[in-house]
Amino acid sequence: MITRLARARVFDPVNGARGETRDLFFEDGVMIAAPAGGVDRSYDLDGLVVMPGAIDIHSHIAGGKVNLARLLMSEDHRGAPVARGAATRAGGGVATPSSFVTGYRYAALGYTAAFEPAMVPSNARSAHLEMADLPIVDKGAYLMLGNDELLLRLIASGADQERINDYVAWMLHATAALGVKTVNPGGISAFKFNARGLAIDEPGPQHALTPRRIIQALARAVFELGVPHPLHTHCNNLGIPGNIDTTLATIAAAEGFPLHLTHAQFHSYGTEGDRRFSSAAARLAEAVNRSRNVSLDVGQIMFGQTVTASGDTMAQYRNRDLASPDKWIVMDIECDGGCGLVPFRYRDGNFVNALQWTIGLELFLLIEDPWRVFLTTDHPNGAPFTCYPHLIRLLMDRGFRNDCLKSIHPAAQQATTLGSIAREYTLEEIAITTRAAPARILGLAGHGHLGPGACADIAVYADEADRERMFAAPRQLFKNGVEIARAGDILATPDGATHVVRPEFDPAIEAEIGAFFDRHMSVGLGHFRLSEGELADAGLNLLAQPCRPRRRA
């Protein structure tokens, strides 16, 4: 079936469309050039704005940690139940939405993909089974490495990079992951030995290994394996005043290999001022502007109730006294990771929270290249993803931003340069940072653009002056050519794809991993590894993105 979207104002940065009015065509689920013959279905969009479906590169949407967050946040579910509909399941929650509701809400915001950024290796099966119940959007997961005992041993014992690459590749296959994430490299393991902090050049307690070496090994492995997405890095010392030094040292540690800094807002803190807490956004932005190998997602905070859900047990334990409501969970996991849940209420009248809000916005506005900065709230850690339309308005509307600035803690207003920043994101830049750039940095062929051959993942918006209203209620959403949502109503709930990578490796590594599992772990290698059959049985539709092995010249 051929569909025409007539008279669309198209924002498709990959194909150079900057709001020109034209017709778009797709056949079944794929974009095509204007066909010679007729079409089967036509929508006259009469100047409505059209963009590729949006892609969230960092959102905690599934896995044991997310489920524990749901359990802990019973108020969130009691307060915001969602009724079943003709085509939809019941559920609920705002900060910790149930799996089906997560899919519906993303679709209702014009999103067609979202990626779980912290899958613990031992939790992979459970995380994928859960994502099988997350409809509509494409999904995938980044595998948490860098605190897993076998990797630490390999690095500490001087294993050559090839073996480390083989190990990383084997783990990506075994867990059906799309990329590699490192969380407080070495720090989660150190916390299990009762260390309460770990600096980037501090030897860890078990193997005398520094976070710097772990970052180097993993960033290089990801590059050489040809995994499209750079090492997704949650730096050491999250949330600590002065951690900008760690963040800049992390960039240096990557030694020019591609590096993605995640929720950078939480890692951009200085120690200036009476309160010994200040914005270092300008310093990070400057570093990113001159380091072409570095990208980041912001992890913007918004004022209100949420829960922080993180693999970083060391940081979560440190923040336990800030829990609001006063309850928290910290869990050590299988000698390969951990998780911590701390409910949080960000307050505009709190100096630290207010400054966090300005720091995130400063990062968005001071980093020049929209292809290397990504719109996230680190859902739910900074705020639920449903805040994105509000965040987009803050970026696009300086008057609105400065009005909001007037309502935060006065000392934070004094401390920030935000009010003097004139930049406003354009619709084209929003299309880059939420669609084209995420697809490119994740290596999702056929996503994030609307050229012939691309997936017909299309969001249609009314061009309203109030950008929050505009992005909160797309007029239509198509996923693989199927009309999913219209004016906020969900019409259909097909399953999206699960994106994975399958890099090449020397299978000899498997004997080494198997011996380690047999001797020390609570599951055997054959059961740790997910099979394609079981994933298909669970209803997952795996889509492997190509990897091209690389060597640095």
Add this chain to the structure above:
Amino acid sequence: MPGRAIACPFCGLVCDDLLLDEGRVDTRGCAKGAAGFARRPAIVEHRINGRAASLGEAAAAAAGLLGAARLPLVTGLAADVAGLRALVGLADRLGAVIDRWQSAAQQTNLSLLQRAGALAATFAEIANRADVVLLIGNDPTPSQPRFFERLLRNRGALYRQAPPYVAFLGPEAAMPGDAAVSERVPVNEDALLDALSALAALGEGRKLAASASLPLVALGELADRLATAHYGAVVWDIAAFPPAARAPALAILLRMMRRLARRTRCVGLPLGGEDNAQGAAQVMLWQAGWPGRLSFAGGVPQHDPWRNHAQRLLAAGEADALLWVAALSAAPAPECGVPTVALLAADAPAARAEVEIRVGIPGLDHGGAVMRADTVVALPLAPARPSGLPSVAAAARAILAHLLATP
């Protein structure tokens, strides 16, 4: 070693080193696993009012019966993850209450998580790291026969240099005989909460007056052991406490672990996880936001530990239809006066049920996945003795299809 390694779904440990060889399963000495894998089908036909029926006919009859009810109850829930995913969907569509049957202990543990949180660890952390382990309330062996072997007597621990110091605090009758246990502190059931309070108070450095009913010297030594541990682990069976003592006992335990964690590490692990109990809690959590005691009757998920308690609903006559699910176990449907659909393993006796659908046992008749008691790890099951019996998921989906087809 002949055979291929398979996982065992018959307790919360979900050991995955059993060996399948030409249809025989070496359960590594575990009698509970052996009994599970020895289950043989007795009745394989589906029945409607006692008469043989096809799966399609039985599913249609089940949909009619459940769809006509005002408040159907979906319980038992001894199923694999795929079965549970389908059952929660079915409950949503029916506007039913869904809850496990023997859920009291699990619900108590989950309530504390909901209200206060947890310090927790998974099996491999405890097996590789814990140097002091305190077992409270009950010998884990009857429910998890290889508990000591897998978690405390394991060889090749990564981080602890010697076997852990293991202490037991609980009734004489429930004392573990396992050689791994270094210290046994007898306290009868009625005094268990007081003993826990005393242990916590002594750990805080408080002085307690001598007591005839409490072994204060031994408790003081235990408190010191936990305080000086590198990585302490507390393992409890909450069902060993009198019902009124359970919630306070958990609150004291969590407070004690949090105090210890200020200076050293201390983690907790509740015993449980039978019949994929964690799988049920996890699936309900991700699909609907609540771990059990869940009602879809109002069109939205509602959690109420008292109102939506399966046993209470049936006893009080509030549920007017029952969907009973027992695949991992062969538990018969409870005696009740309401119309019943039973999804039963083929070794369960004939049920007093209007509709009886015989389903496969996950890990025997078909593959699947179940979750361990420590919640993080799901393990795949092999069809150790494949048969054509439908899975719970297939049966539930068939019922749902009939419901959707008849508006």
